[in-house]
Amino acid sequence: MQTLTPYPHLLHGCDYNPEQWLDSPEILAQDIEYMKQAHINCVSVGIFAWAALEPHEGDYQLDWLANIINKLYANGIYTVLATPSGAKPVWMSHKYPEIRRVSADRIRDLQGGRHNHCYTSPVYREKVRAMNTKLAERFGTHPAVILWHISNEIQGECHCELCQAAFRDWLKERYGTLDALNAAWWTAFWSHTYTEWEQIESPSPRGETNIHGLNLDWKRFCTAQTRSFFENEIAPIKAVNPRIPVTMNLMGFYDGINYWEMAKSCDVISWDAYPTWHTNQDGDETYNAFWADAYSDICRSMLGKPFLLMENTPSQTNWHDVCRPKSWGFHRLSAISMLAHGADSIQYFQWRQSRGCSEKFHGAVMTHANRTDTRVFQEVSGVGAMLEKLDALAGAKTDAKIAILYDIESHWAVNDAKGPRNIGIGDNDLMLRMYLPFWKNGYAVDILNPEQDFSGYHLLVIPMLYLLHPDTAKRIRDYAKQGGTVVLTMHTGVVDAHDLCYMGTTPAEGLAELAGIRFLEIDPLYDKQYETMRIVKAPFPLAETYRLERLCERVAAEGAEVLGVYEHDNPCMPDGMPCLTRNSFGRGTAYYLGGFAEDSFFSDFLISLAEKLGIEPALDTTLPHGVVAASRQAADGTVFCFVMNWTREARSVNLPYPMKDYETGKIYQAKLPLAPYGAKILVRL
Numbered sequence: 001m002q003t004l005t006p007y008p009h010l011l012h013g014c015d016y017n018p019e020q021w022l023d024s025p026e027i028l029a030q031d032i033e034y035m036k037q038a039h040i041n042c043v044s045v046g047i048f049a050w051a052a053l054e055p056h057e058g059d060y061q062l063d064w065l066a067n068i069i070n071k072l073y074a075n076g077i078y079t080v081l082a083t084p085s086g087a088k089p090v091w092m093s094h095k096y097p098e099i100r101r102v103s104a105d106r107i108r109d110l111q112g113g114r115h116n117h118c119y120t121s122p123v124y125r126e127k128v129r130a131m132n133t134k135l136a137e138r139f140g141t142h143p144a145v146i147l148w149h150i151s152n153e154i155q156g157e158c159h160c161e162l163c164q165a166a167f168r169d170w171l172k173e174r175y176g177t178l179d180a181l182n183a184a185w186w187t188a189f190w191s192h193t194y195t196e197w198e199q200i201e202s203p204s205p206r207g208e209t210n211i212h213g214l215n216l217d218w219k220r221f222c223t224a225q226t227r228s229f230f231e232n233e234i235a236p237i238k239a240v241n242p243r244i245p246v247t248m249n250l251m252g253f254y255d256g257i258n259y260w261e262m263a264k265s266c267d268v269i270s271w272d273a274y275p276t277w278h279t280n281q282d283g284d285e286t287y288n289a290f291w292a293d294a295y296s297d298i299c300r301s302m303l304g305k306p307f308l309l310m311e312n313t314p315s316q317t318n319w320h321d322v323c324r325p326k327s328w329g330f331h332r333l334s335a336i337s338m339l340a341h342g343a344d345s346i347q348y349f350q351w352r353q354s355r356g357c358s359e360k361f362h363g364a365v366m367t368h369a370n371r372t373d374t375r376v377f378q379e380v381s382g383v384g385a386m387l388e389k390l391d392a393l394a395g396a397k398t399d400a401k402i403a404i405l406y407d408i409e410s411h412w413a414v415n416d417a418k419g420p421r422n423i424g425i426g427d428n429d430l431m432l433r434m435y436l437p438f439w440k441n442g443y444a445v446d447i448l449n450p451e452q453d454f455s456g457y458h459l460l461v462i463p464m465l466y467l468l469h470p471d472t473a474k475r476i477r478d479y480a481k482q483g484g485t486v487v488l489t490m491h492t493g494v495v496d497a498h499d500l501c502y503m504g505t506t507p508a509e510g511l512a513e514l515a516g517i518r519f520l521e522i523d524p525l526y527d528k529q530y531e532t533m534r535i536v537k538a539p540f541p542l543a544e545t546y547r548l549e550r551l552c553e554r555v556a557a558e559g560a561e562v563l564g565v566y567e568h569d570n571p572c573m574p575d576g577m578p579c580l581t582r583n584s585f586g587r588g589t590a591y592y593l594g595g596f597a598e599d600s601f602f603s604d605f606l607i608s609l610a611e612k613l614g615i616e617p618a619l620d621t622t623l624p625h626g627v628v629a630a631s632r633q634a635a636d637g638t639v640f641c642f643v644m645n646w647t648r649e650a651r652s653v654n655l656p657y658p659m660k661d662y663e664t665g666k667i668y669q670a671k672l673p674l675a676p677y678g679a680k681i682l683v684r685l
């Protein structure tokens with residue numbers, strides 16, 4: 001069994017901030033006792049604790065931390081050790097103003113908040129290196145330390161002079177000459193040609209925002225700079241003990257930096273999941289649940305192995321518009337859903353509510369009431385007890401035969417473009433819309449960056465890959481040639497890596513040939529405007545018509561069979577132009593969808609396609625609305641099947657074969673009853 005950390009079990013843990021309680025030893029002693037009762041087996045310590053670790057410059061105070069780590073370890077609780085760089089101490093901010101970030105409008109921050117240091121500042125890099133060296137020397141080989149948690153939710157960008165200079169160096173390295181840069185950025189437009197490197201500045205609302213190549217390269221630079229900062233953080237840690245893995249906690253669909261680049265420097269991926277539960281009066285959580293599972297699938301796909309759920313709230317946040325606590329029993333359901341999609345841990349923000357400052361009302365395992373007979377404590381403890389019985393799940397794989405391509409650079413570019421739809425092009429929505437039916441019907445999906453290898457999947461779904469690299473296009477074509485099935489959509493293969501439009505036939509780089517079509521024009525719709533797609537040839541059962549919204553791309557069929565056409569109630573528009581096509585290419589098949597279709601189309605189309613390709617869902621049965629299933633396979637061959645009911649009504653699932661409840665041993669022959677918000681972990685008999 002290959003587990004993510006040296007501790008060969010699922011983790012049940014939390015962010016723990018003992019530095020806020022150093023003058024309350026009775027609280028710290030209680031914490032350990034209560035953690036044991038809650039079946040907590042690890043805690044993340046050190047996050048934001050710089051002021052306690054180095055209260056004055058050069059005055060390192062690590063004994064309190066050693067004390068905590070030792071006591072926890074003596075009680076069977078392991079440490080996820082964080083570096084404190086996510087919050088710089090006040091003394092440092094004041095002594096070295098350069099470490100404070102400068103915003104895009106060129107104003108330097110005052111001291112305050114967190115997650116706001118400059119990634120370029122040599123002073124901050126040196127301070128971080130020195131701190132991490134001290135931490136690594138002291139704790140790097142401590143048997144309690146199972147994982148390094150680098151900083152916290154690494155994010156943002158800085159526009160200071162140091163960053164501007166580093167950006168220019170990065171550009172010189174990338175382009176060599178200004179001529180090459182001017183050409184790549186199309187700067188003859190509006191006389192924005194650069195004649196000296198020093199003229200180049202990061203994008204700013206007060207300055208340049210119209211050069212898309214600049215905007216894209218700035219984001220790439222921010223990612224590169226963040227990654228080199230991250231590498232600077234981990235170098236002293238790895239120098240002491242390379243065997244302890246490092247992670248950074250991701251923030252879901254945050255798009256400030258390219259997480260796939262950051263993942264290259266991580267041993268383990270972790271993320272912080274805070275879905276906005278209980279927004280609907282009817283209590284149906286299906287549509288709140290699926291985006292979180294989609295992001296879990298992204299995390300799992302980044303390194304092709306399980307991930308850690310570094311943070312979720314045991315009850316409520318303090319920052320949603322309305323901070324509803326998870327309702328009774330819901331925590332277990334949300335935890336099981338994370339496990340189902342590849343989590344090897346359930347960790348919380350936070351163990352204990354602080355008494356003061358901005359997170360004092362954020363949910364925690366221990367609230368201000370400071371007692372364990374609360375509902376939340378009992379539910380957390382229940383999840384901990386469950387995880388202890390699931391040892392075999394740690395490291396278990398997800399066997400996905402379907403891949404969806406998702407490229408953050410393409411997302412940046414398509415959302416930076418002016419037109420064709422400035423009220424939301426909907427690339428992420430389209431991706432999720434294409435993911436949804438697989439999720440609902442229990443099909444495992446890997447969501448890959450196009451750089452990743454997709455050659456082994458049975459079905460490749462490519463929603464709106466606006467920015468297309470020639471190499472990606474070649475691999476997509478090769479995949480189809482060798483027998484793969486590809487689904488392409490509108491607004492794909494439009495620009496190159498510099499965000500310059502491809503000339504000639506699009507989708508570019510041979511994808512038009514692959515699909516047997518040619519782009520003609522794109523017709524965006526206002527909200528609440530719709531068009532219709534009429535199915536004229538159904539390769540599998542489909543409805544007669546489907547509603548289209550947002551984007552209607554008309555194409556010419558050049559070799560492809562037309563399966564669906566546009567139908568208008570507008571006499572000025574010709575009916576019958578291709579909207580959905582199919583083309584044979586090599587030994588494979590490519591489908592092309594021009595219109596942004598309603599959910600039911602994707603559900604009918606993609607599930608039929610998966611069935612046709614012989615791809616098996618986690619549970620071969622028709623699941624009632626709100627019930628979803630997913631599976632993972634352990635190294636010993638055990639296939640865990642997770643079934644989740646996201647509704648407030650009891651549900652019953654017809655089982656295709658008898659199954660056993662892994663937790664209780666109870667056997668279900670033909671029917672699986674699920675309580676409201678119930679979830680079960682089953683194995684086949």
Ligand code: GAL
Nearest residue numbers: 152153272274311317349362
């Ligand atoms: C996360 C952050 C935590 C805490 C939490 C509150 O984004 O990493 O430190 O602030 O949000 O939900």
